[in-house]
Amino acid sequence: MRQSQIRYLGLVAAALLLVAACGSTTGGTASPSAKVVKVGLVTDIGGLNDKSFNHLADVGLEKAKVDFHIQGDVTESHTGGDYIPNLTHYAQLNYDLVIGVGFLMQQAVGTVAGQFPTVKFAIIDGVGTDAKGNDLKLPNVVSLVFKEQDAGAMVGVIAGMMEKDKLTPGKTNVISAVGGVSIPPVNHYIAGYKWAATMEDPGIKVLVGYSNDFTDPAKCQSVAKAQIAAKSEVVFQVAGGCGLGALQAAGQAKLFSIGVDADQGTADPSVIASALKKVDVATYTAIQSVVNGTFQSGALTFSIVNGGAGYQLDNFPGGALPADIQTEVDSVMAKIKAGTLTPPDTIPAG
Amino acid sequence: MTVIGDILRLLTTADLWQAALAASVLLLLPALGGVISERSGVVNIAMEGMMLTGAFFGVVADLAWQNVWLATLVAIVAGGAMALIHAVVSIRFRADQIVSGIAINIFAAGMTVFLVRRIYGVQDIGHVGPSELLPNLSIPVLDQIPFVGQVFFQQNVVVYIALFLLVLVQVVLFRTRLGLRIRAVGEHPHAADTAGINVYWIRYGAVITSGLLSGLAGAFLAIGISNTFVPNMTDGRGYIALAAMIFGKWTPLGAFLACLIFGLGEAIYANNSTIHVSQYLLSMLPYILVLVVLTGVIGRSNPPAADGIPYVPGAE
Numbered sequence: 001m002r003q004s005q006i007r008y009l010g011l012v013a014a015a016l017l018l019v020a021a022c023g024s025t026t027g028g029t030a031s032p033s034a035k036v037v038k039v040g041l042v043t044d045i046g047g048l049n050d051k052s053f054n055h056l057a058d059v060g061l062e063k064a065k066v067d068f069h070i071q072g073d074v075t076e077s078h079t080g081g082d083y084i085p086n087l088t089h090y091a092q093l094n095y096d097l098v099i100g101v102g103f104l105m106q107q108a109v110g111t112v113a114g115q116f117p118t119v120k121f122a123i124i125d126g127v128g129t130d131a132k133g134n135d136l137k138l139p140n141v142v143s144l145v146f147k148e149q150d151a152g153a154m155v156g157v158i159a160g161m162m163e164k165d166k167l168t169p170g171k172t173n174v175i176s177a178v179g180g181v182s183i184p185p186v187n188h189y190i191a192g193y194k195w196a197a198t199m200e201d202p203g204i205k206v207l208v209g210y211s212n213d214f215t216d217p218a219k220c221q222s223v224a225k226a227q228i229a230a231k232s233e234v235v236f237q238v239a240g241g242c243g244l245g246a247l248q249a250a251g252q253a254k255l256f257s258i259g260v261d262a263d264q265g266t267a268d269p270s271v272i273a274s275a276l277k278k279v280d281v282a283t284y285t286a287i288q289s290v291v292n293g294t295f296q297s298g299a300l301t302f303s304i305v306n307g308g309a310g311y312q313l314d315n316f317p318g319g320a321l322p323a324d325i326q327t328e329v330d331s332v333m334a335k336i337k338a339g340t341l342t343p344p345d346t347i348p349a350g
Numbered sequence: 351m352t353v354i355g356d357i358l359r360l361l362t363t364a365d366l367w368q369a370a371l372a373a374s375v376l377l378l379l380p381a382l383g384g385v386i387s388e389r390s391g392v393v394n395i396a397m398e399g400m401m402l403t404g405a406f407f408g409v410v411a412d413l414a415w416q417n418v419w420l421a422t423l424v425a426i427v428a429g430g431a432m433a434l435i436h437a438v439v440s441i442r443f444r445a446d447q448i449v450s451g452i453a454i455n456i457f458a459a460g461m462t463v464f465l466v467r468r469i470y471g472v473q474d475i476g477h478v479g480p481s482e483l484l485p486n487l488s489i490p491v492l493d494q495i496p497f498v499g500q501v502f503f504q505q506n507v508v509v510y511i512a513l514f515l516l517v518l519v520q521v522v523l524f525r526t527r528l529g530l531r532i533r534a535v536g537e538h539p540h541a542a543d544t545a546g547i548n549v550y551w552i553r554y555g556a557v558i559t560s561g562l563l564s565g566l567a568g569a570f571l572a573i574g575i576s577n578t579f580v581p582n583m584t585d586g587r588g589y590i591a592l593a594a595m596i597f598g599k600w601t602p603l604g605a606f607l608a609c610l611i612f613g614l615g616e617a618i619y620a621n622n623s624t625i626h627v628s629q630y631l632l633s634m635l636p637y638i639l640v641l642v643v644l645t646g647v648i649g650r651s652n653p654p655a656a657d658g659i660p661y662v663p664g665a666e
Binding site for chain 2: 047049078176178208209210212215216218219221222227229230
């Protein structure tokens with residue numbers, strides 16, 4: 001009696017899991033026709049609604065769907081264990097291009113791309129690696145990488161100039177960044193931010209903290225609150241969904257914050273600007289290369305130079321940057337484009 | 351040794367303790383629920399799922415009705431509804447309580463993600479955010495006391511409620527007839543039954559109460575602290591509450607002490623921008639503390655005798 005009830009429960013749990021799994025596959029499964037290019041997009045655990053790079057990858061895919069009349073399907077991953085099955089699913093169906101979104105999927109893309117040498121793969125923010133993290137340099141994988149430090153530098157100039165011009169309430173000369181986890185894509189942003197702020201205002205103090213999380217807003221909020229208690233007046237979030245909590249912490253303290261990856265101006269009134277990583281441009285470019293038959297393995301780098309990184313002004317007090325800050329932002333951007341200034345990709349000491 | 355100096359300096363700031371208390375209350379509510387449920391003899395590892403359900407429906411209700419109190423009520427009821435499932439499965443059908451708890455946790459995680467998609471499309475509900483939030487309340491006069499005022503009297507309204515509930519649960523469990531009945535049912539249900547106590551109703555009540563408390567914690571997380579719903583946002587807090595309950599030897603005050611240690615650890619970790627040591631090391635701190643205290647100070651902790659054993663009348 002008892003045994004059968006346990007088994008019944010197990011069945012219920014399995015059925016529920018199945019429902020959850022099915023609910024996450026979006027996009028149509030149109031009947032395959034000979035000429036239509038098929039693109040499969042697999043998100044990382046952040047999910048499509050992260051208002052950040054998974055979301056932007058989807059935006060790029062949608063734009064490509066309209067422009068190139070391709071078939072585009074999306075699968076969301078809920079755990080790290082979903083990456084390989086989700087990628088394999090599209091590869092087995094002989095999709096023309098399978099896109100993995102995010103650094104966290106490096107090894108999964110490396111594994112699956114090795115098993116399906118005739119299918120083309122693209123990975124955002126990483127390369128296809130083996131279990132030890134070595135780049136496999138597979139001929140069917142293109143890496144879409146970003147110079148996040150370019151975007152970080154632009155918002156760093158704004159934050160640094162605000163302190164230098166004493167536009168913040170406390171004039172403490174302290175700003176900060178909340179990172180998710182200390183991994184290269186996160187630290188690139190922070191490196192550019194700190195480098196540029198220090199360049200504009202040599203006396204500035206830049207606090208750098210991590211939440212060890214990309215999804216739980218409460219964690220980033222407490223890290224940001226601690227930074228605000230240590231006199232920070234501008235908080236730059238580099239932690240995806242978790243970072244929404246950092247933006248709110250700045251808002252509650254009537255201070256300023258900076259969004260990341262996508263335009264986060266509507267996330268909180270305190271967001272003065274966002275550092276942009278144009279994953280949509282990168283995704284679109286990769287799909288375009290497959291459609292045009294110009295696909296090449298290796299790395300495609302997106303930076304300020306080719307419009308793949310930049311900044312967006314949001315709820316800056318008064319609606320526009322003061323003239324001197326705007327001039328400085330434009331000048332730094334021009335210098336980075338010209339190659340006379342190069343933001344570092346590791347966080348400067350001090 | 352500047353690290354230890356940094357931490358000691360932090361421990362003297364009211365900011366740190368204020369944050370620690372708020373973080374520990376988030377664990378205290380589900381831990382209290384766990385204490386009540388297990389004292390009555392029903393193992394409850396489903397606080398995580400109940401809390402997540404509460405968080406989700408709290409945000410949905412807040413967006414729908416723009417009334418934070420109504421939303422909190424909905425969150426509490428949603429937590430209670432999940433608990434009712436656990437109660438029916440483990441009391442009425444006498445199924446394995448661990449399995450039922452796991453099923454509820456997985457179900458809650460899947461259901462909330464599924465419903466986010468269904469109700470809000472692929473738009474980011476977290477980004478929309480609830481329209482109204484549970485307020486922070488400063489108690490007049492008392493909040494002016496140096497240090498203590500900031501720590502205890504400048505908090506979110508839920509913190510006051512939770513501290514009141516802590517005292518209430520402690521008193522009810524150990525100083526009232528109802529508490530005696532709950533404990534009797536958890537220790538020796540057959541004797542309790544003989545004495546005329548309805549074992550089933552006490553257990554149903556206790557399990558559902560644990561869901562109500564977890565639901566309130568979910569509301570605090572989603573519309574008090576984070577002001578957003580993000581899939582899986584409870585992030586294991588229900589399990590940490592479970593650990594706090596065991597650490598506290600199934601007593602409310604003991605569980606609160608454990609929650610304080612975890613909360614303090616979280617609050618110290620949040621300062622990793624100014625403490626110059628590996629943040630990973632810092633994040634281990636509360637767990638190391640608990641291991642040390644568990645092995646050195648607390649000693650054996652025994653669950654209620656009938657914990658996890660379904661009650662079958664006359665089957666002793």
